[in-house]
Amino acid sequence: MKTKHVLDELSLYIDGQARDPDRIARHLQQCPECAQRHMDLLRLSAHLKGLQGPVGNPAFTERVLAAVRRKPEPNWARWPFQAAPWLAAATIVLVILAVAVVYEDNHAPGWANGLQNEAPDRALDEGALLATLEKQLEPGQDIAYVLPEPSMVVEELDEVPALAMVDVLAETPWFAQWAGSFEAQEDLNTVIQSLTEAESEAFSQVLQEYANEERIT
Amino acid sequence: MVDAPDWELVAKAQSGDMDAFAQLVSRHQKPVIHFCQRMVGSVHDAEDIAQETFVRLHRHLHRLKERAQFSTVVLGIARNLALNFLRDSKRRGRGRGEPLVREDNSERAIPDPSRRPDREARLREIEDLITVGLGRLSPEHREVLVLREVQGLDYSAIARIVKVRQGTVKSRLARAREQLRQQLVELGGELL
Numbered sequence: 538m539k540t541k542h543v544l545d546e547l548s549l550y551i552d553g554q555a556r557d558p559d560r561i562a563r564h565l566q567q568c569p570e571c572a573q574r575h576m577d578l579l580r581l582s583a584h585l586k587g588l589q590g591p592v593g594n595p596a597f598t599e600r601v602l603a604a605v606r607r608k609p610e611p612n613w614a615r616w617p618f619q620a621a622p623w624l625a626a627a628t629i630v631l632v633i634l635a636v637a638v639v640y641e642d643n644h645a646p647g648w649a650n651g652l653q654n655e656a657p658d659r660a661l662d663e664g665a666l667l668a669t670l671e672k673q674l675e676p677g678q679d680i681a682y683v684l685p686e687p688s689m690v691v692e693e694l695d696e697v698p699a700l701a702m703v704d705v706l707a708e709t710p711w712f713a714q715w716a717g718s719f720e721a722q723e724d725l726n727t728v729i730q731s732l733t734e735a736e737s738e739a740f741s742q743v744l745q746e747y748a749n750e751e752r753i754t
Numbered sequence: 755m756v757d758a759p760d761w762e763l764v765a766k767a768q769s770g771d772m773d774a775f776a777q778l779v780s781r782h783q784k785p786v787i788h789f790c791q792r793m794v795g796s797v798h799d800a801e802d803i804a805q806e807t808f809v810r811l812h813r814h815l816h817r818l819k820e821r822a823q824f825s826t827v828v829l830g831i832a833r834n835l836a837l838n839f840l841r842d843s844k845r846r847g848r849g850r851g852e853p854l855v856r857e858d859n860s861e862r863a864i865p866d867p868s869r870r871p872d873r874e875a876r877l878r879e880i881e882d883l884i885t886v887g888l889g890r891l892s893p894e895h896r897e898v899l900v901l902r903e904v905q906g907l908d909y910s911a912i913a914r915i916v917k918v919r920q921g922t923v924k925s926r927l928a929r930a931r932e933q934l935r936q937q938l939v940e941l942g943g944e945l946l
Binding site for chain 1: 806
C-alpha cells in the first residue's frame with residue numbers, strides 16, 4: 538500500500554525529532570523518491586559535519602586579551618561628555634524621553650498619547666516606529682533579529698528591547714536630527730549602553746509596546 | 755544542562771581573574787571562529803568578529819548569570835556580530851547574494867595523514883561547493899544550519915541563540931537543508 542510522502546518530515550527525522558519515526562521508516566522502505574531525498578540529506582549532513590574548522594591558536598587568545606586591555610569599560614563620569622559634546626546632547630534627549638516614559642507608565646494608561654500631549658515636539662512618531670520595525674522584521678521573525686548588540690543581555694530579557702531600540706531609533710524621524718552627529722552605529726549603541734539601569738528599563742518598556750508579536754506580525 | 759566548569763571560570767573572571775577569562779577564550783575560540791567563518795565566509799573576518807565577541811563578553815561579564823550552556827551565550831554574541839557584519843557588508847555593496855569564497859586555510863588546518871590525496875581533493879571540492887551553497891542561503895537559514903550541523907547544537911540551544919521558538923528553528927532548518935540540497939544539485943549534483 539502506498540503511503541503519503543514524508544519529504545517534509547525528513548529534516549526532523551534525521552535529527553531524531555520526528556513524531557512518528559516508525560511510520561517514516563516504513564515509508565522510506567517502499568518509496569524511492571523519499572528514500573533518495575533521505576539519503577541526500579544524510580550525505581549533506583555528513584558533509585557539513587566534516588567541514589574543516591580553525592585549529593586552536595594561542596595567538597588569538599593573546600590578541601583578545603590585548604584588545605580587552607585596550608578597551609576600557611565605558612565610564613559614565615568621564616565619558617562621553619568630555620570627548621563629544623554632541624553625545625552629551627543626544628544622551629540628554631534620550632534621558633528626557635526615558636523619564637517621560639516612566640512618568641507615563643506610572644500615571645497614565647498609554648505612554649504615547651500622554652507623551653505627545655505633554656511634549657509634542659520630541660514625541661516618538663508611533664506610526665514611523667512601528668513601520669520601521671515592520672520593515673526590518675519579516676512575518677514571524679523575532680524582534681531580536683534587529684538587535685545590534687550581543688546577546689548575553691538576552692539572558693536578561695528585559696534589557697533586550699532597550700538595545701533593540703538603537704536600531705529603531707536610528708531610523709525614526711525623531712532621531713534624524715541626531716543621526717548626522719554619529720560617526721557610526723556603534724557610537725549610538727554605546728550611548729544606549731551608558732544609560733542607567735532605570736533609564737534602560739524605561740526604554741525597554743517603550744519598545745515592548747511595539748515589539749509584542751500581535752502588533753508585529 | 756548547566757556547563758559548570760565554564761560558569762566557574764566566568765565567576766572567577768567576574769572577580770577580575772584574567773587567567774580565567776583567557777581560559778574561556780581558549781576553550782571557545784574554535785567553535786566561535788568556525789561559526790563566524792561559516793556565516794561570513796572569510797577566516798580573516800571571522801577572527802575579527804570572534805575577537806570582538808570575546809571583547810564584548812568581557813565588557814559585559816558583570817551582567818552574566820549562570821543559565822544553560824555558556825557556549826550559547828558566546829555564540830549568541832558572535833551571531834549578532836556576524837549579522838551586523840553581513841548587514842554592513844550589504845550596505846557597502848558586498849551583498850547577501852555574493853557567494854562566499856573559501857579561503858585557503860591550509861596553514862591553519864592540520865593535514866590528516868590517513869586521507870588519500872584523491873579523497874582529499876574530492877573533500878575539498880565538496881567543501882568548496884558547500885561553502886558557496888551556504889553563502890547563497892539567507893543569514894537566518896544559514897545560521898540555523900551551521901549551528902545544527904557544524905556546531906552540533908540541539909534545537910533548544912539554537913532557539914536560545916537565534917531567539918526564536920523551537921518550532922521556527924525546525925521549519926528554518928528544514929528549508930535551509932532543502933535549499934542547500936538544491937544548490938548542491940545545481941552546482942555539482944554528482945557529489946551529493
